[in-house]
Amino acid sequence: MRTTVEDQRDAPTRRAVLRAAAGAGAVSLIGYALSGCGLFGDRTDPPPAPDPLLPLLAEARELLGRYDAAMAANPDLAARLSPVREAHLAHATALARLIGAPEPSATASATTEPSTEPSAPADETQTLAALRTAEQAAVRRAAQACLSAPAARAALLGSIAAGRATHVEVLR
Amino acid sequence: MTAAALETALAGEHAAIFAYGVIGARLDQARTGDARAAEAAHRSRRDALLLRLTAIGATPPPAQPAYALPFPVTNQPSALRLAVQVEERTAAVWRAALRETTGADRRLALDALTDCAVRATRWRRAAGIKPPIVAFPGAPA
Numbered sequence: 001m002r003t004t005v006e007d008q009r010d011a012p013t014r015r016a017v018l019r020a021a022a023g024a025g026a027v028s029l030i031g032y033a034l035s036g037c038g039l040f041g042d043r044t045d046p047p048p049a050p051d052p053l054l055p056l057l058a059e060a061r062e063l064l065g066r067y068d069a070a071m072a073a074n075p076d077l078a079a080r081l082s083p084v085r086e087a088h089l090a091h092a093t094a095l096a097r098l099i100g101a102p103e104p105s106a107t108a109s110a111t112t113e114p115s116t117e118p119s120a121p122a123d124e125t126q127t128l129a130a131l132r133t134a135e136q137a138a139v140r141r142a143a144q145a146c147l148s149a150p151a152a153r154a155a156l157l158g159s160i161a162a163g164r165a166t167h168v169e170v171l172r
Numbered sequence: 173m174t175a176a177a178l179e180t181a182l183a184g185e186h187a188a189i190f191a192y193g194v195i196g197a198r199l200d201q202a203r204t205g206d207a208r209a210a211e212a213a214h215r216s217r218r219d220a221l222l223l224r225l226t227a228i229g230a231t232p233p234p235a236q237p238a239y240a241l242p243f244p245v246t247n248q249p250s251a252l253r254l255a256v257q258v259e260e261r262t263a264a265v266w267r268a269a270l271r272e273t274t275g276a277d278r279r280l281a282l283d284a285l286t287d288c289a290v291r292a293t294r295w296r297r298a299a300g301i302k303p304p305i306v307a308f309p310g311a312p313a
Contacts, residue, residue: 083303090307139286146270146282154270158282159308162263162289166305169293 051099053153056145056160059138060092066134070127077124081131084167091160098156132171139164175230177272178221181281184265185218186235191258194241198251203298207255210291214262217284224277252299259292260310267310285310 067085071078096102142161149157192211199207225232245251266285273281289309296304306313 083305087305087307094308143282143286147278151271151274154273154278155267155311156308158267158270158285159311161282162267162286162309163305163307165286166289166293166309169290169297170305 051101052148053095053099053145053157054101056142056157057092057095057099057101059141060088060095060160063134063138064088064092066131070131073122074124074127077127080170084170087163087167091163094156095160098153128171132168135164135167135171139168173272174277175225175228177269177281178225178277179230179233181265181269181284182218182221182225183233184262185214185221186233187239188214188258188262189218190235190239191241191254194245195251195255195258198245199248203248203252206294206298210255210259213287213291217280217287220280224280249299252295255295256292256299256301259288259295263288263292263310264312 064085067081067088071081071085139161142157142164146154146157146161189211192207192214196204196207196211222232241254242257243250243254245254263285266281266288269281270278270285286309292306292309293304296302
């Protein structure tokens with residue numbers, strides 16, 4: 001009896017492996033046939049809704065690019081701004097890991113730099129004011145994400161919101 | 173779950189209020205205003221917690237008569253270092269409360285975490301600590 005039950009349980013997997021090897025057409029047929037048992041449901045279900053934190057990840061990367069541009073335009077600000085830049089990189093990395101999105105590399109923002117650099121104001125005061133405005137808006141968005149997040153995500157998002165608030169402080 | 177997290181936060185606020193009494197006494201005049209404002213902020217969080225815990229039928233933990241300091245506070249540099257540490261520790265208890273709370277309680281925890289993080293940054297700058305920020309305020313190092 002015991003052997004029979006195990007055979008039945010194993011059967012779909014073995015069959016699936018064999019037929020998957022036969023080609024993509026066979027795979028989708030199997031997916032349809034087995035969707036009832038949930039094993040291959042992901043092949044026929046509509047794609048999952050995009051993660052609600054994707055905009056926050058995009059924003060962290062966008063802020064990263066802003067700091068790169070600001071430091072390129074005002075090298076004197078580098079000592080002050082680079083820790084904030086590193087914080088945004090850490091936020092982007094943590095968010096990407098949480099969401100399951102590809103993680104940014106330390107140089108990822110270099111590709112966006114040419115497009116943002118010319119528009120960065122070279123005047124130090126203006127540069128800081130623009131970053132301050134961006135961070136203030138970013139605090140609000142991270143706070144909103146924290147307040148509407150499931151428990152498991154709340155602490156990370158709260159730290160990101162609080163961290164962004166400290167960036168405003170550094171820019172004063 | 174919420175009550176336990178808020179009780180832990182309250183214990184942290186009690187300790188912070190005590191510490192600022194010590195800190196304020198060791199700062200020069202230019203900094204005492206900041207210490208007084210920080211202490212007032214912690215008192216106001218404490219009062220919010222007392223109200224909230226009473227409202228949900230919990231028994232708020234009372235303040236201890238005194239708290240052990242992590243190191244002797246004898247001058248302005250050690251007072252500033254303690255101020256940084258107080259804000260970091262309070263930030264950590266509020267951060268921990270985030271996952272145990274929802275709605276208005278989580279809002280309270282987030283506002284408190286944010287304020288602690290900002291004050292920690294101000295005190296680090298005053299103490300000349302570089303960099304003055306951490307990437308994830310309240311998170312275990």
